[in-house]
Every structure is written in C-alpha cells, then in structure tokens.
Amino acid sequence: MIRRSRRSALAAAIAAAALVLSACGAGGRPAEGSGGEGASAAVGITDTSVKIGAHFPLTGVAAPGYSEIPTGAKAYFDFVNAAGGVNGRKIDYVFRDDAYNPTQTSQVVNELVLQDQVFALLSGLGTPTHSAVLDYLNSEGVPDLFVSSGSLLWDQPAKNPQTFGWQPDYEIEGKIVGQYVAQNFPQAKVGLFLQDDDFGRDGELGARRYLDAQIVGAERYTPGNTDVAPQIAALQAAGADLVIGFNVPSYTALSQLQSLRLNYRPQWIYSNVGSDPGLVGSLLARFSQGAVTDAGLLDGVITTEYLPGVDTPDNPWTQMFQRVWNEHGGDGELTNYRIYGMSQAYTFVQALQAAGPNPTRQSLVQAVERAGAQFQGPWVAPFRFSADRHAGISGVEVTRITGGKTESLTPVLVTDNGDAPITQSASRPTTPPANGIPAVPVAG
Amino acid sequence: MAQQIDRTGTPAAERAPAAAAPSAAAPGPGRRFAALRRRMPRSTFGRHALITLAALVAVVLVLELTSPFRNSQFATMSYYAIAAAGLTVLTGLNGQISLGHGALMAVGAYTTGLLLTGDGGLPLPVVMLVAAAVTALVGAVVGAAAARLHGPYLAGATLALAVAVPGLAIYFDTALGGEQGLPVASPHVPSWFADAVYFLSANETPTAKYLAYVGWGTLLLVLLLLANLMAARTGRVWRAVRDDEVAAELAGIRLGRVRVLAFVVSAACAGLAGAVLGIVVRLAAPSGFTIVLSLGLLTAVVVGGLGSLVGALLGSALLVFLPPAVTNIGIGAGLDGTQAAQLAPFVYGVVLVLVMLLAPSGAVGVTKKLWNRSRKNRRGPSTRRTG
Numbered sequence: 001m002i003r004r005s006r007r008s009a010l011a012a013a014i015a016a017a018a019l020v021l022s023a024c025g026a027g028g029r030p031a032e033g034s035g036g037e038g039a040s041a042a043v044g045i046t047d048t049s050v051k052i053g054a055h056f057p058l059t060g061v062a063a064p065g066y067s068e069i070p071t072g073a074k075a076y077f078d079f080v081n082a083a084g085g086v087n088g089r090k091i092d093y094v095f096r097d098d099a100y101n102p103t104q105t106s107q108v109v110n111e112l113v114l115q116d117q118v119f120a121l122l123s124g125l126g127t128p129t130h131s132a133v134l135d136y137l138n139s140e141g142v143p144d145l146f147v148s149s150g151s152l153l154w155d156q157p158a159k160n161p162q163t164f165g166w167q168p169d170y171e172i173e174g175k176i177v178g179q180y181v182a183q184n185f186p187q188a189k190v191g192l193f194l195q196d197d198d199f200g201r202d203g204e205l206g207a208r209r210y211l212d213a214q215i216v217g218a219e220r221y222t223p224g225n226t227d228v229a230p231q232i233a234a235l236q237a238a239g240a241d242l243v244i245g246f247n248v249p250s251y252t253a254l255s256q257l258q259s260l261r262l263n264y265r266p267q268w269i270y271s272n273v274g275s276d277p278g279l280v281g282s283l284l285a286r287f288s289q290g291a292v293t294d295a296g297l298l299d300g301v302i303t304t305e306y307l308p309g310v311d312t313p314d315n316p317w318t319q320m321f322q323r324v325w326n327e328h329g330g331d332g333e334l335t336n337y338r339i340y341g342m343s344q345a346y347t348f349v350q351a352l353q354a355a356g357p358n359p360t361r362q363s364l365v366q367a368v369e370r371a372g373a374q375f376q377g378p379w380v381a382p383f384r385f386s387a388d389r390h391a392g393i394s395g396v397e398v399t400r401i402t403g404g405k406t407e408s409l410t411p412v413l414v415t416d417n418g419d420a421p422i423t424q425s426a427s428r429p430t431t432p433p434a435n436g437i438p439a440v441p442v443a444g
Numbered sequence: 445m446a447q448q449i450d451r452t453g454t455p456a457a458e459r460a461p462a463a464a465a466p467s468a469a470a471p472g473p474g475r476r477f478a479a480l481r482r483r484m485p486r487s488t489f490g491r492h493a494l495i496t497l498a499a500l501v502a503v504v505l506v507l508e509l510t511s512p513f514r515n516s517q518f519a520t521m522s523y524y525a526i527a528a529a530g531l532t533v534l535t536g537l538n539g540q541i542s543l544g545h546g547a548l549m550a551v552g553a554y555t556t557g558l559l560l561t562g563d564g565g566l567p568l569p570v571v572m573l574v575a576a577a578v579t580a581l582v583g584a585v586v587g588a589a590a591a592r593l594h595g596p597y598l599a600g601a602t603l604a605l606a607v608a609v610p611g612l613a614i615y616f617d618t619a620l621g622g623e624q625g626l627p628v629a630s631p632h633v634p635s636w637f638a639d640a641v642y643f644l645s646a647n648e649t650p651t652a653k654y655l656a657y658v659g660w661g662t663l664l665l666v667l668l669l670l671a672n673l674m675a676a677r678t679g680r681v682w683r684a685v686r687d688d689e690v691a692a693e694l695a696g697i698r699l700g701r702v703r704v705l706a707f708v709v710s711a712a713c714a715g716l717a718g719a720v721l722g723i724v725v726r727l728a729a730p731s732g733f734t735i736v737l738s739l740g741l742l743t744a745v746v747v748g749g750l751g752s753l754v755g756a757l758l759g760s761a762l763l764v765f766l767p768p769a770v771t772n773i774g775i776g777a778g779l780d781g782t783q784a785a786q787l788a789p790f791v792y793g794v795v796l797v798l799v800m801l802l803a804p805s806g807a808v809g810v811t812k813k814l815w816n817r818s819r820k821n822r823r824g825p826s827t828r829r830t831g
Contacts, residue, residue, distance in 0.1 A: 058785035067782055074781070097771070097785030102625060103732040106725040107520055110652070111768060114513035128624045132727040135630065139651075196614065197623040222614045223623055224730075330780055 044119030045359065048088065050352065053112035054095040055105050055124045055133075056148075062100035065249060065279040065337050066125055069148065070095040071330055072341030073123065076321075078328040080345075080437055086352045093345075094118065102132035109133040113142055120145055120364060123166065123344045127151045127198055138162045143364050145351060146344050146392070150273070151198045152417070155391040157369075162361075164368055164385065165392035166344060168306055169417065170199055170246060173271055173396055174206020176413045177244060177304060179422050180398045181269070182210040184409075191240025191266070192218040193231060193255055195247050203246030203271060209419070216240050221251060232258040235266070242267040247274045253283035256297045268301045272396065275303035276336050277311075277404055299403065304396040306380050307343055309336045311405040317378035320432040343378050346438060350375045354443040371443035376430045380412045391417070395425055488675045496668045503660045507653060508645040516652040516724075517764055522659025523549075523720040524760035526666050528744045529753050530713025533670055535742075536751020537679060538706035539686030540590060541598055544605030545714045546737030548586075551579045552718020553728035554613065557626040560723070568631050568723070572662065575719035576712045583711020584704060591703035606738045610730035625729025628722040631658075659720045666713055667753050673709065674753075682706055747799050749808025758807050766792060 044051040058067045070093075077091040085091060094116050096108040105124070112118050113136075120143035124130045127149045134153065137144040138160045146166035147154045150173065154165035181190060190211050194200030200220060208215065217238035219231035232255060235243055243266045245255060252274040259265065274280075277298055284292045308315040310333075313322070321342050325334040352359060354367035372385025381395030395414030399406040412425035433439065485491050507515055531545050555575040559566055566574070586605060590598055613620040620626055633654040641649045641657075649657075673679055684692040685702050693699060722728050744759030767788035774784030803810045 058782045059789055070781060095781045097781075097788070101731050101734070101736075102727050102729045103721065103725050103737075106727070107516070107764075107768075110516040111513060114511065114516060114652070128727075128729045128731055131624055131627070132725055132729065135627070135726055195623075196617065222611070224614075225611075 042360070044117050045089070048085075048090060049092050050086070050089045050359075051092040051094065051116065051118045052120050052122045052348070053109075053116055053118035054093070054122050055098045055108050055112070055129065056095055057100035057125065057129075058095075058097035060099035060101070061250075062126070064282070065276065065335075066100075068332070068335050068337040069123070069125065069341035069344075071332075072321075072325070072335075072338030073345040074341075075328040075330070075338070076324055076342040076345035076349075079324045080349055082328070083435065083437055086349055087357050089352075091349075091352075093122075098126075098129055100126055100129055102129050105129040106132045106136070109136065113137070113140060118142070119359075119361065122146060122348050123148045123341070125149065127153065130154075134160055134163060141361055143361050145364075145368065146347055148340075148344070150202070150392075152202055152391075153198070155389060155417075157388060157390045160390075162365055164372075164390045166347065166383075168272075168304075168381075168393045168396050169391060170202035170271065170273075171206040171417050172394070172415050173304055174203040174246070175209055175415055176206075176396055176398065176422055177269060177271070178207035178210035179413075180302075180410060181207075181242065181244070182214065185242055185267070186214075188214060188242040188267070189216045189238070189240050190214045191216060191235035191238060191243040193235065193243055193245040193247060193251075194218060194220045195251065196220040196222050199248075199273070200246045203244075207244055221247070223248070223251075226250075226254060228254050228258050229262075231255075232262060232264060236262055236264045240266055242269065244269045244271075245274055246271045249274050249276055249279045250283055250287075252280045252298075253287050256280075256284065257288055257292065260292075260297065268298075270301060270303050272304045272306065275301065275401070277401055278335060279337075298401050301401045302409065303399055303401060303406070305399050305406060306393050306396045307336070307339055307378055309339065309406065310334055316431045320436050321378075324436060339378070346377050347375060347383075350377070350438045350440045353438065353440040356442040367443040371440060375438075375440065377438070378430075378432075380429075381414045381425050382427060384416065489672055492668050492671045492675075496664050499664055499667075500661075503657075503664070504644070507656050507660070508641070508647055512650055512652050515650075515656045517768075519652065519656040519659045519720075519724045521760050521764040522656065522663045523717045523724060524741065524744060524763050525757050526659075526663050526720060527714045527717035528741050528748070528756035528760045529663075529666055529670055530710040530717070531741050532745045532748070532751055532753065532756045533674065533682075533713075534706050534710035535745060537674060537686060538682040538703065540703060540706060541595070541742075542590075542602045542707075542710070543599050543735070543738045543742065544586065544602035544609075545710070545741050546733045546735065547606045547609035548579050548583060548711050548714035549718035549721060549737065550609050550613070550728065550730075550733035551582050552576065552715035553628070553722035553725075553733070554620060554626060554718075555579070555715070556719040556722040557621075557628040557728045558619075560629050560631070565629075568658070572716060572719040575722075576715040579715025579718065580708050580712040583708045583714070587704040587707025587711070590707055591700045602738075603735070606733075606735045610733050613728075613730045621729070623730060625727045625732070628726050628728055630655075630726045631723055655720075655724050659724065662716055662720055666716060667757075670709075670713070670753060678705070743796060747796065747806055749806030749810075749812075752806070752808040755806050755808040762795070766795070 054070055056066060056070050057063050074093050077093045081090045094112060096112060098105040098108050121137060123146045125148040130147050130149060131153060142162060144163040146164055150167050150170040152169050152171060154163050181188060192204055192215060194204055204218060217235055217240055219234050221228050221231055252270050280298060284297060308317045312318055321339050322334050324342060325338060351364060351368045354371040355364045368385050369387045372383050375383060379393045380397055381393055384391040384394050395412050397408055397412045398410040399408050413422050414425045415422040485494060507518060527545055527549055531542060534540050534542055552575040555578045556571055559571045559574060590601060593601055614622050630651060633649050633651060638649040641647060681697055681702055684697060685699055689699060740763055744763050745756055747762055748755030748759030770788045770791045771784045774787040
C-alpha cells in the first residue's frame with residue numbers, strides 16, 4: 001500500500017513535470033510557416049568581415065603536402081586584408097582538420113557552418129571527404145566554392161547548385177594526356193596504373209578516347225594497400241612500355257620503387273595530382289629508408305601542369321606569390337601546394353568582388369556563375385563556370401620533369417568533358433596586377 | 445552475492461542521468477542518497493526504466509537548450525556511446541577484447557545505407573533494427589571464432605576484422621561505393637515529431653537536432669537493455685566466465701556459448717551505432733571505419749572505466765568534445781590552424797597516458813573509490829568490488 005502511494009506520487013510528479021514543460025512551450029505552432037532558408041542570408045558576413053571555412057587533412061596519412069594548401073591560402077588572405085580587404089571586409093579564414101576521414105569531415109563542417117557560422121566554404125579537400133558534406137552544404141544553402149579535387153561530382157548544378165569545382169577534372173586531363181601520347185608515341189604499348197575510384201575511372205575514361213587501341217593493360221590499386229608489386233609486375237608482363245598513372249603522390253613513389261626493384265623502365269606519365277617532385281622526393285626517401293634520396297627517379301617523367309610552380313621562379317605569378325609568402329607566410333618555404341592554396345584564395349577574392357558591395361550567399365553563387373568564366377589568374381586556362389556548368393579549369397599543358405624542373409612539351413590545351421575536341425588555348429599568359437590583388441567588376 | 449550484484453548493476457545506471465544533466469540526481473550525502481534509493485521501485489527493470497525516463501527528460505532539456513552545433517556534437521557522441529556501451533559489456537563484463545568494433549559499425553552503417561532509400565523505402569526504425577540484426581549475425585560468426593581465442597590472439601583476430609571489412613567495401617565497389625563510400629539518405633524530420641517538439645519547447649526541429657534525438661533515443665534504449673542484462677542472470681554468468689573460467693565451467697556454464705552470446709549482444713550494439721553514424725554522417729566510407737575508430741572506442745571504454753555504462757558515456761564524450769576544444773584553445777593561444785590541429789591528438793595521447801598511470805580504473809573507477817572512501821569514513825568498512 002505504501003509502495004503504491006509512492007508510485008502514484010511519482011506519477012503525479014511526472015505529470016506535473018510534463019505540465020510545466022508544456023506550459024513553458026508554445027503549445028502550438030503559429031499559423032505562418034517557418035522562414036528558415038531566407039533568414040540565413042546574412043550569416044558569416046558583416047560590414048567589416050566575411051568568414052569562410054575549409055576542411056583539410058592537417059594530421060594523418062594525407063597530411064604531407066595537402067596540409068600546406070591552407071597555409072598558402074591564409075597567407076594570401078592576410079596579404080589582401082593588410083591592403084584593406086575586399087570592399088572594406090577583412091577575410092576571416094578558418095580551416096579545420098578532418099584527417100582525411102569523412103566522418104570527421106562531417107563533424108568539422110558542422111562546426112564550421114553551425115558554430116563558426118561561415119559565409120561560405122572554400123576549397124574543402126578530397127573526394128570521399130567532401131562528398132560526405134555535399135548534400136548537407138547544398139541543403140543548408142552554403143556556397144561550396146572550389147572543391148580541391150578533380151572529381152566530376154562537383155559539376156552537377158541541377159543537383160548541387162552551391163558546389164563548384166576548381167582544378168581541371170581528371171577526365172579532361174586524361175583526354176589531353178591520351179591525345180599527347182597518341183600523337184607522340186604512336187607505337188607505344190600503353191599501360192594504365194589507376195587508383196580504384198573516380199580519380200582512376202575518370203582519367204581512364206579520358207585516356208581511352210584516344211588510346212583505346214594502344215592500351216595493353218589497366219591495373220588498379222586500392223588506396224591504403226601499399227603493396228603495388230602485383231600491379232607493376234602485371235604491367236611489365238603485358239609488355240607496356242609507357243605507363244600512365246592516375247594516382248596520388250605516395251603511389252607515385254611506391255610505383256617508382258617497385259619498378260626499380262623489377263628493373264622495369266617504361267616511359268612514366270603521371271597525372272598532375274601525383275607528380276609534385278618535392279613531395280614525391282621526400283616520400284621516396286622515406287619509403288626506401290634512405291636508399292633513394294631525391295626525386296632523381298622522376299627525371300624524364302611526363303606530367304601536366306595548370307599552375308606555375310616553384311621551379312619557375314621567373315614566372316611573374318610565382319614572383320608575386322613568393323612576395324606574399326615572404327610577407328605573410330609562416331614557417332617553411334613556398335611550395336607548389338602553397339601556390340595552389342594561394343591561387344584558390346585569389347579566385348575567391350575575385351568571386352567576392354564580382355558579388356558586389358553587399359554579397360549574400362545567393363549573390364556569391366550567381367556571381368561565380370555569371371563572371372567566373374572571365375576570372376583571370378595564375379591558372380593556364382579559363383574556368384568553365386556558367387549557370388549550367390560548375391566545372392573548373394578547362395585545360396592543362398603537358399610537361400616533362402628534368403632535373404627537378406619542368407619543361408613544356410605542348411602549348412596549353414583546352415577541352416571539355418565528353419567528346420569535345422582538344423584545342424590550343426587562345427588566351428595569352430596573364431600577368432598579375434601590380435598590387436597583387438585582382439579587381440573584378442561586379443557581375444551584372 | 446545478491447547484494448553485491450545489485451550494487452554492481454545499479455550505481456552505473458544511477459549516475460547516467462547525472463552524466464547527462466548534473467541537476468538530475470546529484471549524489472548528496474550518503475544518508476540522503478540511501479533514502480533516495482529506498483524510494484526507488486523495488487524491481488530492477490522498474491528502477492532502470494525510471495532512471496531512463498529521467499535521463500530522457502534531461503536529454504530533451506539539453507538538446508532544446510543547446511545550439512545546433514552542440515546538437516550535432518551530441519548526435520556524434522550518441523553513436524560513439526552506443527558502440528562503447530556494447531564494447532564495455534564485452535570487455536568489462538565478459539573479459540573479451542575486441543579491436544574489430546569499428547568494422548562491426550561499418551556493417552551497420554553499410555546496411556543502413558543500402559536499405560535506407562530516401563522516400564518510400566523501409567521506415568528508419570526497421571532499417572536500424574535490420575542493421576543491428578545483420579551486424580549481430582556477423583558478430584555471431586566472429587564470436588564463434590573468438591570464443592576459442594584468448595588475450596593477444598583474440599585481439600589479433602578482431603584486428604584482422606577491422607582491417608578486412610573496409611577492404612570489402614572497396615572490393616565490391618559497384619554495390620558499396622568503393623573508396624568514395626555509399627551515400628546514406630538522411631531521414632526527413634517527421635512532421636508529428638517536429639510538432640511534438642514545437643508543442644513542448646516552441647523550437648523548430650532542424651535535421652541536426654532530429655538526428656541527435658534519434659541517436660540519444662537509441663542510446664537510452666540500449667543503455668536500459670544493457671543495464672538490465674548486466675544486472676540479470678546473463679550478466680552474472682558473463683562475470684563468472686570473466687573472473688574464473690574453471691570455476692564457471694564447474695558451475696555448469698558453457699563457456700563457448702556464453703562468449704558467443706556476449707559477442708553477439710556487443711555486435712548488435714555496434715550495428716545500431718553504425719546505423720546512427722550512417723544517418724548522422726550521411727555517408728558510409730571505408731576511410732571512416734579504419735582501425736583508428738576501433739581503437740578510439742576501446743580508449744573511450746578504458747578512460748571512462750571498464751565495464752561501466754556511465755564510463756562508456758564519459759569516454760565517448762571525451763572522444764567527441766576534447767579534440768575540438770583543444771584545437772580551439774590552441775588557436776586561442778595563438779597557434780596557427782595546422783599546429784592547433786596537431787595539438788589535439790597530442791593532448792589526447794597525454795590524457796590517455798595519464799589515465800593509465802594515475803587512474804587505471806578510469807573515471808568511474810576513481811569516482812567509486814572516492815565515494816567508497818567517504819562512506820567508509822562515515823560508517824566503517826564497505827565491501828570491495830570489481831567491475
């Protein structure tokens with residue numbers, strides 16, 4: 001009996017608590033709907049500042065090289081801020097670590113969007129990582145500019161209206177490399193060394209347009225598995241005397257070491273992603289435990305380029321970036337990855353200028369769609385931005401690595417996805433503005 | 445014996461709401477606490493259910509009062525905690541170590557991704573149950589092998605699982621999305637749910653908050669069931685097997701069966717955790733389920749206090765809240781972004797080493813020790829407990 005009365009007392013307490021709770025609450029929804037989307041226009045931007053965010057692998061296996069990109073971007077934004085910012089707004093650039101793990105990307109992007117309240121996302125790195133947040137950013141209406149990956153996923157304006165690519169996608173790079181090989185090595189037996197995801201698939205798709213008859217073997221590796229002996233041996237057995245690799249830098253080093261071991265010496269061609277001599281050199285030294293000390297193995301390797309590198313100190317863009325890095329950079333030297341980050345930052349400044357004196361999230365996206373194709377910068381070929389296209393840089397030049405430097409083998413070649421022809425770029429090389437800051441008119 | 449078991453099961457669950465919201469049941473001086481305990485329902489399930497209900501109220505309050513970003517962090521914490529709760533039962537109660545729980549979560553997440561197809565597919569609770577069932581099945585197979593192994597060999601076998609399962613996703617890339625992962629359709633907030641929340645708090649329910657509710661609802665349910673299991677015969681049998689195999693066998697316990705059952709229960713929790721992870725992250729990708737995840741779970745369990753559900757909660761809170769907090773402190777102290785990001789794993793490692801050195805029984809173990817000491821001072825010797 002006593003217990004029962006206790007129970008009823010308890011029930012009464014719960015009921016009372018529920019009552020109190022509902023009394024605190026609204027009890028019912030007011031008639032008009034929620035204003036959710038429209039109200040978010042002013043997030044992350046004030047009269048004196050604009051906050052943008054990014055996710056990069058700053059720790060973990062993907063950190064070497066890639067973790068330098070945001071330091072470059074930060075240096076350029078500091079440079080612009082020191083000159084007064086864009087339309088009086090200082091750019092507040094926040095980058096966070098996702099360790100190249102999509103689960104963490106989702107967490108840090110939540111943090112950037114909800115906690116840091118960024119105006120836009122700039123140059124989030126990686127295909128698997130960024131695809132984890134693609135839906136989220138687009139459903140929240142956050143501009144998702146210039147993703148650091150060449151996947152075709154970022155060029156789907158109907159499905160992902162907020163997302164824009166930046167670098168040449170792997171398909172057009174594959175096409176240009178394929179045509180170059182077909183013209184210059186018509187007798188070669190071509191092998192493909194591919195990362196087993198969109199990267200390798202898109203590259204293969206492009207290369208096969210010109211090389212289908214010449215290809216004697218296509219071998220795929222899964223990222224994370226560091227044993228590439230079967231793939232390299234298979235290419236050797238197939239008699240391939242020219243191998244095109246669509247792979248990341250660590251696999252450039254692994255494939256070089258493995259073919260050295262097998263005494264296999266084909267003409268190597270690596271995509272731009274996998275060919276940074278500085279990074280590959282240090283990886284070679286690490287993987288071979290000091291047996292190979294520099295990027296000398298890469299001598300004679302053919303690759304592609306779409307940005308000036310640190311190996312061309314006479315290039316006016318490199319000189320400008322060097323100045324920016326000297327004035328605002330942190331520790332370390334200017335590297336190709338830092339130039340990559342600065343170039344993206346340079347593009348973003350143009351986008352912000354094109355969006356006018358009072359940008360909103362919507363007007364920023366529209367400005368890139370309207371004016372993006374005319375943006376000029378260190379990149380060798382124009383962007384393919386329009387209302388129906390969100391694809392990045394439209395071309396590359398084919399180069400050869402000799403003595404740690406690169407020499408051009410072709411003029412800049414531009415093309416588009418699918419069966420678009422490859423043509424020589426009509427645009428002349430650009431030079432940076434004297435003060436290092438672009439001046440783009442407001443997109444009309 | 446009965447007294448001891450009762451106590452082993454209860455305090456863990458009793459402090460659960462205290463962890464979620466300090467106001468819910470702050471342990472006062474011993475006598476008042478004992479009085480409070482007398483007022484609790486006599487049946488174990490009733491007591492646990494009551495505590496769960498109180499915790500639910502606390503969860504609603506916390507989720508309604510915190511920012512959307514905190515909501516999303518709580519959602520993240522919920523799936524870590526579900527998996528850690530399952531693991532702490534396996535390791536703490538049954539004495540089996542598993543380095544493969546990340547892989548089991550992957551099974552749950554991929555099942556969810558395959559079954560949850562935006563509109564018109566199976567409803568979310570059914571999908572989550574199926575994910576748990578499929579993972580339990582995988583757990584039964586692994587458990588059958590694991591039941592024959594001990595110590596480092598068991599760690600090795602489950603480690604192989606952690607390495608192999610993400611590889612499967614890459615191998616069957618047409619069905620499972622390969623390296624890029626399988627997108628998981630994020631569930632829409634049901635309108636009845638949004639209306640109910642609005643009725644109580646006048647707040648809208650964005651997806652982040654809804655996911656946090658789903659995660660914490662699942663977590664509380666899992667904790668309730670596990671707390672009961674721990675306090676019941678099954679829990680006693682598991683402890684018996686952990687403490688002395690020979691004695692347990694002499695008492696008529698079939699070691700193999702018990703071990704497999706423990707693994708299956710633990711795997712089902714991991715599967716549920718994977719399902720929640722899938723809908724929170726919106727993606728199931730191999731790089732999200734590396735050995736780091738399995739080790740992280742084990743760390744959470746050990747730092748929190750092995751064999752304690754509250755410990756699992758505390759440990760997963762540490763996993764989720766510590767790294768961003770450290771990074772922000774680093775940035776506040778003037779480090780650049782890269783250095784601040786590198787600070788987080790460092791501090792995490794230091795915390796782990798310190799816990800191992802100074803408090804090997806974890807946060808809950810230390811609290812219990814202090815609690816017992818203060819009681820001993822007041823009323824003389826108390827019984828020593830393990831687990």
